[in-house]
Amino acid sequence: MTAQPILTARGLVKRYGRVVALNHADFDLYPGEVLAVIGDNGAGKTTLIKAISGAIRPDEGEIRLDGQKVDFRSPLEARDAGIETVHQTLALSPALSIADNMFLGRELRKPGFRGRWLRALDRDRMEEVARQKLNELGLLTIQNIRQAVETLSGGQRQGVAVVRAATFGSKVIIMDEPTAALGVKESRKVLDLIQDVKSRGLPIVLISHNMPHVFEVADRVHVHRLGQRLCVIDPKQHTMSDAVAYMTGAMEPPSEAAVA
Amino acid sequence: MTAQPILTARGLVKRYGRVVALNHADFDLYPGEVLAVIGDNGAGKTTLIKAISGAIRPDEGEIRLDGQKVDFRSPLEARDAGIETVHQTLALSPALSIADNMFLGRELRKPGFRGRWLRALDRDRMEEVARQKLNELGLLTIQNIRQAVETLSGGQRQGVAVVRAATFGSKVIIMDEPTAALGVKESRKVLDLIQDVKSRGLPIVLISHNMPHVFEVADRVHVHRLGQRLCVIDPKQHTMSDAVAYMTGAMEPPSEAAVA
Amino acid sequence: MSDAGAAPRKQEFEEVLDRSDQSVAAFEGHEKNFVDRLQHFLHGNPTMVPVIVLAISIIAFGFIAGDRFFSAFNLSLIMQQVSIIGILAAAQSLVILTAGIDLSVGANMVLASVIMGNLGVQMGLPTPVAIGIGFICGALAGMLNGFLVTKVRLPPFIVTLGTWNIFFALNLWLSGAQSIRSQDIDAQAPLLKFFGESINIGGAQFTFGSMLMVLIFAVLWYVLNRTAWGRHVYAVGDDKDAAELAGIRTSRTLVQVYALAGLVCGIAAWAAIGRVGSVSPQSFQEANLQSITAVVIGGISLFGGRGSIIGPLVGALIVGVFNSGLRLAGVDVLWQVFAIGWLTIIAVAMDQWIRKVSA
Amino acid sequence: MSDAGAAPRKQEFEEVLDRSDQSVAAFEGHEKNFVDRLQHFLHGNPTMVPVIVLAISIIAFGFIAGDRFFSAFNLSLIMQQVSIIGILAAAQSLVILTAGIDLSVGANMVLASVIMGNLGVQMGLPTPVAIGIGFICGALAGMLNGFLVTKVRLPPFIVTLGTWNIFFALNLWLSGAQSIRSQDIDAQAPLLKFFGESINIGGAQFTFGSMLMVLIFAVLWYVLNRTAWGRHVYAVGDDKDAAELAGIRTSRTLVQVYALAGLVCGIAAWAAIGRVGSVSPQSFQEANLQSITAVVIGGISLFGGRGSIIGPLVGALIVGVFNSGLRLAGVDVLWQVFAIGWLTIIAVAMDQWIRKVSA
Amino acid sequence: QEVGACLITKTDINPFFVKMKEGATAKAGELGVELSTYAGKIDGDHETQVQAIESCIASGAKGILLTASDTKAIVPAVKKARDAGILVIALDTPLEPIDSADATFATDNFKAGELIGQWAAKTLGDEAQNAKIALLDLAPSQPSVDVLRNQGFLQGFGIDLKDENMIGDEDDARIVGNDVTSGNEEGGRKAMENLLQKDPDINVVYTINEPAAAGAYEALKSFGKEADVLIVSVDGGCPGVQNVKEGIIGATSQQYPLLMASMGIEAIKKYAESGELPETSPGLDFFNTGVTLVTDKPVEGVESIDSEEGLDRCWG
Numbered sequence A, B: 001m002t003a004q005p006i007l008t009a010r011g012l013v014k015r016y017g018r019v020v021a022l023n024h025a026d027f028d029l030y031p032g033e034v035l036a037v038i039g040d041n042g043a044g045k046t047t048l049i050k051a052i053s054g055a056i057r058p059d060e061g062e063i064r065l066d067g068q069k070v071d072f073r074s075p076l077e078a079r080d081a082g083i084e085t086v087h088q089t090l091a092l093s094p095a096l097s098i099a100d101n102m103f104l105g106r107e108l109r110k111p112g113f114r115g116r117w118l119r120a121l122d123r124d125r126m127e128e129v130a131r132q133k134l135n136e137l138g139l140l141t142i143q144n145i146r147q148a149v150e151t152l153s154g155g156q157r158q159g160v161a162v163v164r165a166a167t168f169g170s171k172v173i174i175m176d177e178p179t180a181a182l183g184v185k186e187s188r189k190v191l192d193l194i195q196d197v198k199s200r201g202l203p204i205v206l207i208s209h210n211m212p213h214v215f216e217v218a219d220r221v222h223v224h225r226l227g228q229r230l231c232v233i234d235p236k237q238h239t240m241s242d243a244v245a246y247m248t249g250a251m252e253p254p255s256e257a258a259v260a
Numbered sequence C, D: 001m002s003d004a005g006a007a008p009r010k011q012e013f014e015e016v017l018d019r020s021d022q023s024v025a026a027f028e029g030h031e032k033n034f035v036d037r038l039q040h041f042l043h044g045n046p047t048m049v050p051v052i053v054l055a056i057s058i059i060a061f062g063f064i065a066g067d068r069f070f071s072a073f074n075l076s077l078i079m080q081q082v083s084i085i086g087i088l089a090a091a092q093s094l095v096i097l098t099a100g101i102d103l104s105v106g107a108n109m110v111l112a113s114v115i116m117g118n119l120g121v122q123m124g125l126p127t128p129v130a131i132g133i134g135f136i137c138g139a140l141a142g143m144l145n146g147f148l149v150t151k152v153r154l155p156p157f158i159v160t161l162g163t164w165n166i167f168f169a170l171n172l173w174l175s176g177a178q179s180i181r182s183q184d185i186d187a188q189a190p191l192l193k194f195f196g197e198s199i200n201i202g203g204a205q206f207t208f209g210s211m212l213m214v215l216i217f218a219v220l221w222y223v224l225n226r227t228a229w230g231r232h233v234y235a236v237g238d239d240k241d242a243a244e245l246a247g248i249r250t251s252r253t254l255v256q257v258y259a260l261a262g263l264v265c266g267i268a269a270w271a272a273i274g275r276v277g278s279v280s281p282q283s284f285q286e287a288n289l290q291s292i293t294a295v296v297i298g299g300i301s302l303f304g305g306r307g308s309i310i311g312p313l314v315g316a317l318i319v320g321v322f323n324s325g326l327r328l329a330g331v332d333v334l335w336q337v338f339a340i341g342w343l344t345i346i347a348v349a350m351d352q353w354i355r356k357v358s359a
Numbered sequence E: 001q002e003v004g005a006c007l008i009t010k011t012d013i014n015p016f017f018v019k020m021k022e023g024a025t026a027k028a029g030e031l032g033v034e035l036s037t038y039a040g041k042i043d044g045d046h047e048t049q050v051q052a053i054e055s056c057i058a059s060g061a062k063g064i065l066l067t068a069s070d071t072k073a074i075v076p077a078v079k080k081a082r083d084a085g086i087l088v089i090a091l092d093t094p095l096e097p098i099d100s101a102d103a104t105f106a107t108d109n110f111k112a113g114e115l116i117g118q119w120a121a122k123t124l125g126d127e128a129q130n131a132k133i134a135l136l137d138l139a140p141s142q143p144s145v146d147v148l149r150n151q152g153f154l155q156g157f158g159i160d161l162k163d164e165n166m167i168g169d170e171d172d173a174r175i176v177g178n179d180v181t182s183g184n185e186e187g188g189r190k191a192m193e194n195l196l197q198k199d200p201d202i203n204v205v206y207t208i209n210e211p212a213a214a215g216a217y218e219a220l221k222s223f224g225k226e227a228d229v230l231i232v233s234v235d236g237g238c239p240g241v242q243n244v245k246e247g248i249i250g251a252t253s254q255q256y257p258l259l260m261a262s263m264g265i266e267a268i269k270k271y272a273e274s275g276e277l278p279e280t281s282p283g284l285d286f287f288n289t290g291v292t293l294v295t296d297k298p299v300e301g302v303e304s305i306d307s308e309e310g311l312d313r314c315w316g
Ligand SMILES: Nc1ncnc2c1ncn2[C@@H]1O[C@H](COP(=O)(O)OP(=O)(O)OP(=O)(O)O)[C@@H](O)[C@H]1O
Pocket: A016, A019, A020, A021, A039, A040, A041, A042, A043, A044, A045, A046, A047, A048, B152, B153, B154, B155, B181, B183, D358
């Protein structure tokens, strides 16, 4: 691995009372790659990416983006630094429209006096951009861009969240189990989208329990176990069985994998 | 198909405002079988099993259990009739203990005066039974049977819900996406448990988006599409590709499959 | 970096997906009768519900209580009468939209008006300064609520139950429970009574106070619906965690909401001096709950994130129309209280019935 | 049926699972200092929090207000003074445990006591019958709340805000705002004053009313913790949908909870006649909010499903101790109001701080 | 066309005002006056009274009878009514300034307090120097009736008032303390208990009204002190006078709400017919509907009637 990692974490620790969710975890993401994170339930995957995306602040450890030390105090700061996240819970506001949700926290204002002084939203432009992006990524056929997110099906909602991340992410896109609740068809669309985003050169972190999916799209697989990075493996040199064996403690990882 | 179905539904209709979630759906479950229900997101699978398990009342149609017409007005009535369900949302009370959750709504009372007149709970017996059942099914290692469910991990919670259904179900057990949030290891345990329950002679309805799982455990596969039963296929005579093609509308199902 | 360009290895059963049905399920409306159609119409236009209730009650009381009720003067009088509760309901709505509740709005307002009176009349400060300080105190009191809600993470109900007592005690302490007489205000700081002035148009008497109420609602409507901040308020009320993860500074937004609500209470304090004609520390003790009543009758959900800010204006007017109509119809106070009790329940029940329909 | 016995076809990568690690992750405690350890202890025993607050405030006021405060007599007097609010807090707790709120408890109680007085004293019915009818009216009033909450699906806050007004109006109508004199009760229906009787033990004076309060809490503790119904109440408050799916008749449980709360209000009505000495339609107008204050100080979560029923008893006593202590220390009523405001906020903030720790 | 009149009282939950309403309603029926009644929800609910006045103006009433919650703050609203040609009569409580209303039919609340103060002082005789006084007031917000009765009592008892607009600023050692009762039995009992805890030797209890007195008596009884204490009160309602008769209350100042109300209705009727304004009592700036001390233990120099006579004249 010669390229500079775009995002690194070293020695992250996060405790919830007596539970140690992260126990000196490390993390590396390289430019342009799809990195899958796998691990048992409760291994600390979600906590890891929450720390990276500013949703929680780790108790210890440091995070570097582009080699610069960063300390995100809120998801907003991570977002402003170019890290977009599709959370396990989606983070959409059910009563707001699709367009409003897409632009939540980065609304466009009208040009001139009305935007500058009256802070008026430019609804038309936001809706146009939202519609265009949704179509462009071909992820879903939305009938009405003004419809409230709560009227969408689970798959459609997931689509909105993914498209939002893909549209605005400028450095890193993180997805926490984006396909867990999705059907075969909908999952496929998300996987296609991941390929799409990757082809635009953006690196992606994908958390998933679905081994075939992971081995299909991932360039490297980060195996998380008991709050730590156990090893990183190359899916072309290891089988799914190997990955599962490492992840569940059935087998010790090869020592070279730790530096893959 | 010569045996009498244990559970049948004919012409179920359920509307949510303008959305027709069930559109004259039929359903048959035979004794001792594992029936998988597959379908796109929003096809109406959850609505179907909610109707069967008393969680909602269909607008039209009839349900028969053991040939008797039934009309469940609440989940309790379905449960009393021997139908146990593991809902997508698990239906556990976070603040109550594992034992309390296992016996929720069918608590054991102390023998004699204290139970009969003072309606005192028999905590000891409930905890004993709960521990025994959890161990017996080997699904999880619980440290403390009195610990609140909210302190359990997602996988453990799923385990409690599944064990509850397996313990008390006397006629039918229904599981709505029991493995969606689970890791590889935890999913495997649930699948093993399904085999286990089946070997005790109880029929099981399994909703899942995971085709390999479905084709591993199912005896028959009910394909749901646009609120209706499209067809029922035998996983030994059809491939996963067929199933996915029918379910997503890529292919018309063979006419004989409609009566499989 | 390793060979990222390798062809994806789809699972075999996924190959068929290219041919799958890409259409979106569309469902037809199938309303059977007039009631169903009405229900659907109102579902699409929930703000119409209180408006219709208002129209019906005005007409009904026109029949019951006769011309005296239906006169331009009386209708404008109702506007005057509800103006303070209306402005407080605007403040209350902001908080309720974030899924909170503010039991202290009335106490906050009275405290601010006592401060304005003390400074402007008794200590002889220039009136605009006194009013300004009153505004600031209102906003600070609101900020205290917001701070306790966000930083100490207490339920708004508890926080404002506590500060209600606190503001009330401070009010009595500052005022010595003494009113400041109208004449003294006229002599010292007539500007304090600005919102009591009125203009007459064809028998109707519009006070500046009732215009202020309408203006405040109009401004809040613009802010909530046409600015990013307004969208954030709705998002925070709808699902706070989701809003936080989506990149909204929810704590900051919440503190701002409470502070703005406090500021609106401060403005209400000025209007109240005009309305009452004096600074009365004993007034408006019921205003906390009355403002909540107006908000819920106006169709804003106590669970946050749902409802239009215009609703509470209409809600306040409905309560005013009921009070006025029942009074003019000669109904005993007792039964007025009784009627308002049922009105609250029935109005919200109707709202619930309409929201039940899915779009 | 087709060949169900075919061997399962596991996915290849799952084969390795047999060898996987079956141990459960166990984490050690790692409390750093005394405060952490205390926090953890209290987290495990949340009911201890109000108990400790109570103990500390008794000791503190013992210093501030001196022996007069710390006497057996005064402490038993506090018990007497809080007995009615305490009983209402028990009713309120039931409702709050289901994630509801009952603003009408006080109004319900006064209505029931007026009914008992009217029937027993003025209409000369046998006292037990009058009391029985009062109980029934209390329970029915509670059921009305429960019905509106479950069947019409209205938020409890709105329902009870409405019925508060309704019960208040009925109370005025039935009583004509007239008290029934102590002496008339003595003559006609002395049994109504049963709970005003007391026994003396070593200087302390325990009224039957204060014993009743303790008894009611004991019975409710048993019901909530030792019977299936009690578990259902917690489950409904915790997550209503989950409880429904798990096979609990949540609507029935909720209506029962509100009816039981109403019945407890009816019992409180009887006790109130003993405590006040007369049937007083004007008393206890603040009782609705005071009971909520006692409940939240006692550590029951407004979000339902959490907290011990013993907490509100202690919460009521804390408020009583504060009132009595401040009084004896010569603090003005004004500052008592102020202190109770802060007490509410601080008590709940402490509770929050303790619950923050994971077990 | 019928003459319209309005009666606006402080609350609807105080029997005093309920009786006032009954008196007015009866008289209105007799004279053919169309009466509307209004009341605040709680004591001090000033805003509702303003609304009531406005509704009266809108309804075209000829006269308003008003017991003001906030005697200063209500003045602008009253002025509006008078400008609209409506006769405004303040009942029971004079406005500030008193000439803000066309007429005032009042009981002098200060006088009512003074009478019971004098009676208590005279009853104790020399012991009055060592009295221990408990003052059971209405509310922390000190509505005007609260202040007038309290300060009147202290004046009558011979205590320096300091600021006569303020309760509780006196520093006379004989005062054990003030507490608030909300004017009901429960509050009366709790306040009495609290003050007894402060000083068990209290021997004079002033109460804002008779329900509070009844509550105070219960507390004294439970402390076993009911025999040694003088309770004085104000109102003169039938239950209160009955309590005087039974020796529970030593003396009470009786007021006449029914009389005030019926006279008020008569005045409005007269005004509507002839435009004639009511007169004031000689030497006063209001028409005194009178206040009488009711006690069965009369003392020298304070005029009083006994409880039998009091019961004949009581109002509810
Ligand atoms: N807010 C919280 N409070 C307390 N404990 C928590 C919290 N969030 C996570 N944990 C605990 O931290 C550990 C790691 O959780 P995490 O959600 O990161 O696991 P995960 O690997 O994402 O699991 P899954 O695959 O089930 O999503 C678990 O034991 C979990 O119970």
